[in-house]
Amino acid sequence: MSEFTRIAPExxxxxxxxxxxxxxxxxxxxxxxxHIRGATHLDNTSIASFIDEADLAKPLVVVCYHGNSSQNAAAYLASQGFAEVYxxxxxFELWRNAFPQEIAVNSND
Structure with missing residues (x-):
């Protein structure tokens, strides 16, 4: 199944x-x-190990610049067995406006 749900920052x-x-x-x-505090960066080189090590039962929220690229990534991750993908x-741009206190700047947090 490659279904995901689009959600607002709240x-x-x-x-x-x-x-x-x-x-x-x-x-x-x-x-x-x-980036959003606590987020993990995913790219073509890290996605396989992320999937191998992930708890597929935990909800997963995928973030990009404006909410377009994240939809393709969310569909892919859902197809890899994640039970709950958003x-x-x-x-990130809308998130930054809604939750500026939850942004990590120049750090690995």
Whole structure:
């Protein structure tokens, strides 16, 4: 199954508070400069090991710049066996406006 649900930042934050995993598919430099606190960066070189080591039962929120690329990544991750996959509508840019206190800047947090 490759189904996922598009959600708003407020819904994503509620999922985070309940232990959802957040993955960011933006380019490495952009992720390094600012990202959702606690997010994991995923790219073509890290996705296989991420899937191998992940708890497929945990909710997974996929983030990109504006909410477009994350939909493709979310569909792929859902097809890999994740039970509950979400794509963040509006992406990191909308998240930054909604939850500026939840942004890690120039750090690995």
């Amino acid at each position: 819904e994503a934050q509620k999922l985070r508070e309940k232990g959802a995993v957040v993955v960011d598919v933006r380019d490495p430099q952009t992720f390094a400069s600012a 794509s963040l509508d509006g992406g």
